[in-house]
Amino acid sequence: MRNNDELSRIVRNVTCVLAVPVTVFGLYIILHGHLTPGGGFAGGAVMATFIALFLVSFRKEIIKKDMWTKLFPVSEILALLAFISLALLGISAAFFHNFLANSGLLFGMPVPFGVNPGYLGTGGIAPLMNLAVGLEVFSGLSLILFIMTYSKPDGDKND
Amino acid sequence: MKKEVEVLTLAVLFILLLATTISIHPFGKPCKTEMDDYFILNGQNQTGCNNIVTSVVFDYRGMDTLGEATILFVAVTGVFMVFWRDKNEK
Numbered sequence: 001m002r003n004n005d006e007l008s009r010i011v012r013n014v015t016c017v018l019a020v021p022v023t024v025f026g027l028y029i030i031l032h033g034h035l036t037p038g039g040g041f042a043g044g045a046v047m048a049t050f051i052a053l054f055l056v057s058f059r060k061e062i063i064k065k066d067m068w069t070k071l072f073p074v075s076e077i078l079a080l081l082a083f084i085s086l087a088l089l090g091i092s093a094a095f096f097h098n099f100l101a102n103s104g105l106l107f108g109m110p111v112p113f114g115v116n117p118g119y120l121g122t123g124g125i126a127p128l129m130n131l132a133v134g135l136e137v138f139s140g141l142s143l144i145l146f147i148m149t150y151s152k153p154d155g156d157k158n159d
Numbered sequence: 160m161k162k163e164v165e166v167l168t169l170a171v172l173f174i175l176l177l178a179t180t181i182s183i184h185p186f187g188k189p190c191k192t193e194m195d196d197y198f199i200l201n202g203q204n205q206t207g208c209n210n211i212v213t214s215v216v217f218d219y220r221g222m223d224t225l226g227e228a229t230i231l232f233v234a235v236t237g238v239f240m241v242f243w244r245d246k247n248e249k
Contacts, residue, residue, distance in 0.1 A: 040184065041227070076235065078227055087221055096221030101207040109208045122207040126217040129224070135230055140235045146173040151242035 006059040008058035015057040022050040034123035040130040044137025051142040055149050069146050075141035083132040086125050100124035 006012065029036075030043030044054045055063070090097030101124030102110045120127075184190055198211055200220070208214035216224050 028170045034210050036210065037212070039210075039213055076232070079237050080232060083228060084225065087225065096218065096225075098206050101205065107207075109207065111203050111209065116207050116209065122209070123213070124207050124218075126206060126208050126213050129217045129221075130213070133224065133228060137231060140231045140233045143235055144238045147238055147242045151244060 009071065012057050012154045016052065018023055019050060022053075023047055023123070026050075026134075026138075029129065030130050031120070032118075033130035033134075034126045035118040035120070040133030041137050044134040045141060047134075047138045048141035048145065050144075052145050055145055060150070065146065069143070069150075072139045072143040072146070076136050076143065079132045079136035079139065082128055086129055087131065090125070098124040100128075125127050 026045075026049075027042045028043075029038035029046060030040055031042065033039035041052035086118065087096045090099040095100065100106060100108050101122075102108060103124070107121055107123050107125070107127050111121055111122045197214060202211045202214045203209065206218045208216040208218070
C-alpha cells in the first residue's frame with residue numbers, strides 16, 4: 001500500500017465541487033421524506049456516498065480520522081435513541097403513535113385530502129423520525145467506510 | 160431408490176406449482192384488498208403525510224423501521240468486530 005495514495009488533482013477538485021450538491025441532495029431527500037419518494041434511509045445513504053468519495057480521493061494523512069471515528073458512533077447512538085424516544089413519547093395511545101399530526105404544533109398542520117402541493121410543516125413525527133433515521137444511516141455507513149479504509153490486512157506488518 | 164424419491168418429489172412440486180399457476184388471478188387484476196384502500200383513504204388525514212409509503216413506514220408499521228435501524232446498528236458493530244485494530248495490540 002502506498003502512503004501517498006491520493007487521486008489526481010482533477011478527482012480532488014471534482015470532489016470539492018460535488019461536496020455541496022451531494023450533501024444538499026441528501027438533506028433534501030431526508031427533509032422531504034413525508035412529501036416525495038425517499039426518506040431517512042435513502043437520504044442517509046446519499047450523504048454517505050460523499051464520505052466514500054472523500055475517502056478515496058484524498059490522502060489518508062490529512063483526514064482527521066480519530067475525530068470522525070469518535071464522533072460517528074456518538075451521533076449514531078444519539079439518533080437511534082432519539083428515534084426510540086419519539087416512538088415512546090406517544091406511548092399513552094400506542095407505541096409509534098403519531099401524537100404530533102394535526103395537533104397544530106411542530107409539523108402539525110392538517111393536510112388537505114387528495115392532490116395538494118405538499119406542505120413541509122405536515123407529517124407529525126414522521127419528518128422528525130426521518131431526520132433521526134437519516135442521521136443514523138449516515139453515521140453508520142460513514143463509520144463502516146472509515147473503519148474499512150483505515151484497517152490493515154492481517155499479514156501486512158510492514159505498513 | 161434414491162432416484163425414485165427424487166423423481167417423486169419433483170413430480171409433486173411440479174403439480175403443486177402448476178395448480179398454483181392455473182388458479183392464480185389474472186395478470187393486471189389484483190385481488191380485492193381492504194388494507195391499501197384504507198391507507199389511501201385515511202393516510203393523509205390520520206398521519207398528515209402526503210407520501211403514503213412514509214406514513215406506513217414511520218407510523219402504521221413503525222416497529223419494522225425500528226428493526227431496520229437495529230439491523231444497521233448491529234451491522235456496524237459487526238464491521239467493528241472484524242476490522243478494528245487496537246493501537247496497543249502490537
